[in-house]
Amino acid sequence: MAAAAQQTGGRPDTAAPYAIELRGISKAFGPVQANKDIDLRVRKGTIHGIIGENGAGKSTLMSILYGFYKPDRGEILVNGQPITIADSQTAIRAGIGMVFQHFKLVQNFTVLENIILGAEDGGLLRPSLTKARGVLKQLAQEYQLNVDPDETIDELSVGHQQRVEILKALYRQADILILDEPTGVLTPAEADHLFRILEGLKAEGKTIILITHKLREIMEITDSVSVMRRGQMVASVETDRTSPEELAELMVGRKVLLNVEKAPPQPGAPVLEVRNLKLVDDEGVERLRGVSFDIRAGEILGIAGVSGNGQTQLLELLGGFPEKGAKVSGSIRMNGQELDLTGTKSDAATRRARGIGHVPEDRQSEGLIMDFAAWENVAFGYHRAPEYNRGLLMDNAAIRQDAERKMEHFDVRPRNPNLAARNFSGGNQQKIVVAREIERNPDLLLVGQPTRGVDIGAIEFIHKRIVELRDAGKAVLLVSVELDEILSLSDRVAVIFDGRIMGERLPDQTTTGELGLLMAGVTDTEHHDVEDGIPPAHAHVDEQPKEPR
Amino acid sequence: MDFATIIQILDSAVRLMTPLLLACLAGLYSERSGVFDIGLEGKMLMAAFTSASVAFVTGSAWLGLLAGIAGSMALSLIHGLASITFRGNQLISGVAINFLASGMTVLLGIKIFGLGGRTPALTDGGRFNEVTLPFADALRDVPFLGPIYSELISGHTILVYVAFALVPLTWWVLFRTRFGLRLRAVGENPASVDTAGVSVTRLRFAAIALAGILCGLAGAYLATGLSAGFVKEMTAGRGFIALAALIFAKWRPWSALFATFLFGLLEAIANRYPNLDLGIVTVPSMFMNALPYILTVIILAGFVGRAIPPRAGGEPYVKER
Numbered sequence: 001m002a003a004a005a006q007q008t009g010g011r012p013d014t015a016a017p018y019a020i021e022l023r024g025i026s027k028a029f030g031p032v033q034a035n036k037d038i039d040l041r042v043r044k045g046t047i048h049g050i051i052g053e054n055g056a057g058k059s060t061l062m063s064i065l066y067g068f069y070k071p072d073r074g075e076i077l078v079n080g081q082p083i084t085i086a087d088s089q090t091a092i093r094a095g096i097g098m099v100f101q102h103f104k105l106v107q108n109f110t111v112l113e114n115i116i117l118g119a120e121d122g123g124l125l126r127p128s129l130t131k132a133r134g135v136l137k138q139l140a141q142e143y144q145l146n147v148d149p150d151e152t153i154d155e156l157s158v159g160h161q162q163r164v165e166i167l168k169a170l171y172r173q174a175d176i177l178i179l180d181e182p183t184g185v186l187t188p189a190e191a192d193h194l195f196r197i198l199e200g201l202k203a204e205g206k207t208i209i210l211i212t213h214k215l216r217e218i219m220e221i222t223d224s225v226s227v228m229r230r231g232q233m234v235a236s237v238e239t240d241r242t243s244p245e246e247l248a249e250l251m252v253g254r255k256v257l258l259n260v261e262k263a264p265p266q267p268g269a270p271v272l273e274v275r276n277l278k279l280v281d282d283e284g285v286e287r288l289r290g291v292s293f294d295i296r297a298g299e300i301l302g303i304a305g306v307s308g309n310g311q312t313q314l315l316e317l318l319g320g321f322p323e324k325g326a327k328v329s330g331s332i333r334m335n336g337q338e339l340d341l342t343g344t345k346s347d348a349a350t351r352r353a354r355g356i357g358h359v360p361e362d363r364q365s366e367g368l369i370m371d372f373a374a375w376e377n378v379a380f381g382y383h384r385a386p387e388y389n390r391g392l393l394m395d396n397a398a399i400r401q402d403a404e405r406k407m408e409h410f411d412v413r414p415r416n417p418n419l420a421a422r423n424f425s426g427g428n429q430q431k432i433v434v435a436r437e438i439e440r441n442p443d444l445l446l447v448g449q450p451t452r453g454v455d456i457g458a459i460e461f462i463h464k465r466i467v468e469l470r471d472a473g474k475a476v477l478l479v480s481v482e483l484d485e486i487l488s489l490s491d492r493v494a495v496i497f498d499g500r501i502m503g504e505r506l507p508d509q510t511t512t513g514e515l516g517l518l519m520a521g522v523t524d525t526e527h528h529d530v531e532d533g534i535p536p537a538h539a540h541v542d543e544q545p546k547e548p549r
Numbered sequence: 550m551d552f553a554t555i556i557q558i559l560d561s562a563v564r565l566m567t568p569l570l571l572a573c574l575a576g577l578y579s580e581r582s583g584v585f586d587i588g589l590e591g592k593m594l595m596a597a598f599t600s601a602s603v604a605f606v607t608g609s610a611w612l613g614l615l616a617g618i619a620g621s622m623a624l625s626l627i628h629g630l631a632s633i634t635f636r637g638n639q640l641i642s643g644v645a646i647n648f649l650a651s652g653m654t655v656l657l658g659i660k661i662f663g664l665g666g667r668t669p670a671l672t673d674g675g676r677f678n679e680v681t682l683p684f685a686d687a688l689r690d691v692p693f694l695g696p697i698y699s700e701l702i703s704g705h706t707i708l709v710y711v712a713f714a715l716v717p718l719t720w721w722v723l724f725r726t727r728f729g730l731r732l733r734a735v736g737e738n739p740a741s742v743d744t745a746g747v748s749v750t751r752l753r754f755a756a757i758a759l760a761g762i763l764c765g766l767a768g769a770y771l772a773t774g775l776s777a778g779f780v781k782e783m784t785a786g787r788g789f790i791a792l793a794a795l796i797f798a799k800w801r802p803w804s805a806l807f808a809t810f811l812f813g814l815l816e817a818i819a820n821r822y823p824n825l826d827l828g829i830v831t832v833p834s835m836f837m838n839a840l841p842y843i844l845t846v847i848i849l850a851g852f853v854g855r856a857i858p859p860r861a862g863g864e865p866y867v868k869e870r
Contacts, residue, residue: 066744068868089746104741106734107860117734118745120727128727168745 017080019044019176019207020065025074027060034060036231038074042176042224047198047208049218049239052228053251053455054426058211059101061228062178066098067091078176092119097169101181103161105153111164112136112149115171132171139170143200144193158306159190166197177201178209183217187306188483188516195221213251213456215244215258216484227251252457262467265491268297271444271475272318273333279313279499282325287313289499290330295444295475300466302490302507303479305519310499311479312361315448317341318477319358320351335443352381357437359430361448361479367433368421375403375417378436410435411461427458434462444475451485463489483512497521553696558817560701564775565820566813567705567712568593568767568784572791573798573805574712574719575763581723581800582756583736583861587643588628589764590788591650596621596768598654601668601779602661604675610773613675614708617772618765624650625761633753636865647788655781666781668772677706677774706774708766715763719802732756736859739866749866764788786842793845796856815840 018041025038035057042048052058064071067085076083078094085091091098105114112132120128133149140146145163153161162182169177179198183191198208198221210222218225219239226236227250235250248256272295279288287310295301305311316322318332332339334354340346348358358381360366368377379388379399388399403417410431412424421429430450437445447466451459466489470476480486486493487507495502495518502518572589579586599620604613624646631642655666662668682703689699723729731752735742739749771787772779790812797811798804818825819841823834 067746087746088744092746098744100744104738104744106737106741108737109734113730114741117730117741118747120730123727125725125727125730 017044018042018077019079020209021077021080022061022065023075023077025061025064025071025076027064027069027071033231035064035071038228038233040226040233040236042207042209044079044207045202045205046223047202047210047221049222049225050209050211050228051213051215051218051225051247051251053213053457054453055230055455056228056251057231058228059180062098062180062209062211065091065178066096092172092174095173095175097166097172097174097177099162099165099169099177099179099182101184103165105161105164107154108152110150110152111147111156111167114153114164115149115168119172135171136167139167142204143170143197145170145197157190158185159187159193162186162194163197174206176207176209178211180211181213182210183212183214184481185307187519188512189520191217214484215247218247219244229253248456252455254457256456256460260463260467260488262489263471265299265470266473267299267491268473270294270296270333271335272477273331274318275331275333277314277317277330277332278328279310279317279322280327281313281323287326287499288317288330291496291499291501293494293501293504295477297443297475298470298473299491300470300476300478300489302486302493303477303496304483304486304493304515305481305496307481309496309519311448311496313499314496315358315361315446315477315479318351318356318446319360320346320348320356348381349384352440352442355443356446357440357442357444358446359433359437359448359450361452363430363433368429370422371420373418373420374407374412374424374432375400377421377432378403378406378417381436382440406435406439407432409439410465425455426453427455430454430462431458434465438465438469441472442474444477445469446477446479448479449481450478451480451482459485483515487512487515495519552693554821556696556700558814558821560704561817561820562810562813563701563705563709564813565816566809567709568771568775568787569791569794569809569812570712570806571708571715571763571767571770572788573794573809574715574802575760575767576792576795577719577798577800577802577805578732578756578763579760580795580862581736581859582732582753583739583859583864583866584628584632584753584757585639585643585863586628586757586760587640587789587792588624588646588650589760589791590784590786591643591647592621592624592761592764593768593771593788594647594654594782594784595624595650596765597772597783598650598658598668598768598779600765600769601671601772602657604671604773605669605778608672608674610671610675610677613773614677614766614769617769618762621765621768622758622761625757625764629754629757632865633750633757636867639863639865651782654779658779658781668779671773671777675773676777677708677770679704680707680710706770708770708774711766712770713806716802716806723802728755733859736861739861743866743868753866767791790841790845793848796858797848799856800859812841812844815844 020040020042022038022040025035027035038061050058060069063069065076065085067088067090076085078096083094085094106117112129115136116128116132121131122128136149145167147156147160147163147167153164156164182194186194202208212218222239224236224238225242225247227234227247229251244258248258275292277288277291280286291314293301303311313322317328322328328341330341332341334356339354364370369380382388383394388395400417407415407417412428412431412435421432424432434450450462450466454462466476478486478489490507492504493507493510493515494504495515497519498521502521505515572593576586576589596617600613600617603616604610628642628646631637632639658664658666658668685699685703688695723733731742731747735749735752742752743749771783791809794805794808794812797808819837823837825832825837
């Protein structure tokens with residue numbers, strides 16, 4: 001592998017121009033400098049990773065490349081030719097295709113209709129559809145990109161929807177494919193398949209830019225990698241000459257512990273006992289089909305699974321706010337006492353009063369009120385607490401003081417309790433939520449996607465606090481679609497698929513491959529007892545001390 | 550009820566459904582593109598006024614029709630400017646258009662004609678005449694089919710035939726052409742159109758321009774086809790009924806035909822039997838006249854199945870980062 005991308009300065013060799021070359025790209029949104037003097041060179045026929053924390057400016061840079069924004073300064077060269085990308089049409093004509101993190105597909109259109117949209121030949125649809133059908137068949141054979149052209153998008157799995165996006169770009173004859181966080185929504189098996197597709201595309205001479213925050217993916221598939229931090233390009237290196245640790249340090253600007261350091265668990269008495277929990281939503285869809293598990297004091301139970309398999313319903317039900325109209329059955333015991341599942345005492349406030357803290361999956365809609373100040377958000381859910389109230393009125397001064405203290409404990413930046421939640425970064429928003437719940441010292445903490453959209457530095461911090469809570473003898477239920485997170489935090493891992501727990505594993509005695517199979521619904525033959533709704537006994541495994549991860 | 554009466558009621562239903570159908574198709578184009586249009590009423594009213602005025606002054610129904618389209622288009626452009634260009638709230642813009650039309654037509658009417666907001670009655674030439682289809686008279690005496698052809702199918706103004714022809718045309722445009730594909734896409738997920746390099750703004754303006762033309766036809770038909778001149782508030786909620794029919798039809802052209810026919814039929818029955826005698830009780834005329842509006846309420850309250858509007862409907866498109 002040539003190390004051409006490492007050389008800085010000097011004109012590029014015109015004989016072998018770069019697929020993409022950016023020179024001094026800058027872009028500001030008001031006072032925020034999203035991109036500052038960005039230089040980037042991507043060699044033809046390689047997979048180039050771009051890595052950086054949230055808000056580092058990766059997406060802005062790619063949006064500039066795809067004609068969504070005009071840069072304030074700087075030059076773009078595609079295949080050695082200077083080009084002004086005024087709109088997406090120009091980018092497409094220049095051979096640039098983009099697969100967005102949130103797919104740009106029309107849900108009730110067929111695959112074929114989505115493919116031709118904007119790339120039709122002539123005013124009538126039929127000839128375009130016929131042509132696209134042929135091209136699709138050819139692409140499917142060439143790159144293992146099989147999708148049924150007549151299926152509508154809402155009938156497709158997320159992985160297949162992503163293939164449609166890739167096919168869209170290829171149908172427009174893209175030579176340079178940009179993928180923005182492509183694996184965030186995929187199972188490990190789907191992600192592997194995607195990587196094989198990308199390898200195939202590379203073999204055909206296509207250039208691929210992969211934007212991600214997952215170090216593992218960068219190491220696994222890219223040829224070279226550029227690191228962004230706070231709007232600047234801080235490094236461009238060959239992948240085989242760097243390490244995850246170095247990349248993480250470059251991203252954050254300081255040393256980062258990638259794996260959580262934790263002592264072996266000291267589990268005590270069961271805190272939460274869930275038996276045969278079932279939930280049918282108001283559309284009659286069975287979301288939970290008999291879920292049973294225990295969590296003991298001083299233990300973190302991780303629930304792994306692709307999103308949409310019942311995790312959300314499970315968390316909402318435990319937290320006391322199941323979807324309206326849902327029919328619920330089963331039982332939940334907390335510290336040996338039966339919890340009210342459906343009656344007047346099944347609400348979130350009662351659950352909190354029973355010692356259940358909850359960091360909801362979607363912090364922007366459930367965890368915070370985005371337009372309210374940080375100090376107000378710190379009180380939500382606990383606003384009836386005596387220390388926040390004085391007679392009929394709320395004691396705002398007390399709440400504010402408490403908020404300041406919590407923000408300091410959790411290193412929320414900027415440390416300004418009067419700032420609206422909206423104005424904090426994703427990581428700091430999450431810290432506010434986590435601070436609110438953990439500082440109440442709950443017996444059981446429900447945590448949904450604690451680090452979704454959170455930068456590496458804050459991830460490290462939040463993980464540490466969750467482990468501290470466990471070490472203080474509390475129970476934690478962790479739901480995450482990030483397998484790495486599940487594996488590094490959990491003491492036990494349960495995999496959920498289609499509303500059922502498919503099996504349980506110990507994190508140090510399993511592999512992502514094995515968990516991936518369970519997440520895809522491949523039946524777990526070793527744990528028949530789980531299927532019957534009785535959680536397996538774990539006493540025998542817990543006696544063996546585990547290696548700290 | 551004999552056969553001749555049924556034919557007469559159906560004939561009347563066809564006349565009465567025509568403005569509803571045109572307005573409903575107008576709403577269909579607009580809402581399929583993701584722009585809610587509760588200003589159908591105002592646009593029809595404006596078109597009725599401008600067409601009646603110009604038809605009176607020039608003595609030409611055709612010039613009146615063009616004026617109707619122009620009047621309606623002007624309001625469409627205001628709606629587009631407010632809700633597409635400046636990303637304002639589509640419902641508020643629509644309400645404003647309804648008020649504007651309601652006030653402007655009366656104001657201009659009094660100022661120009663001095664008849665308390667009416668326009669002078671239109672004479673021949675200023676109105677659209679009934680078209681007698683070939684052989685209508687010759688076939689009149691053929692049993693059963695004769696009256697159907699010569700009374701029900703023949704003998705409407707040209708705008709009625711245009712309205713009916715627009716149903717298959719709209720279906721074809723929507724589902725068989727590139728424009729239709731993009732139109733449907735922009736109403737479902739404008740980002741998909743934008744990232745494909747197609748202008749969301751231009752598509753939406755095209756859609757509301759079509760809505761403007763169709764509301765123009767509807768208004769002109771009201772003033773120069775169905776009646777002979779403009780009367781204040783003559784649309785009488787037809788724009789809102791068309792909106793209800795659009796929801797009932799789930800934003801589909803053929804269903805729109807049936808939905809508007811249902812409303813037309815109710816109105817025709819109410820006109821024919823002001824006091825419907827059911828033997829035991831006599832249904833009062835007020836109730837009969839209220840039937841289309843009652844049906845509207847029932848439909849809008851969602852009693853007629855779940856209607857899923859275009860997903861991006863009502864939301865101005867803002868490029869995301």
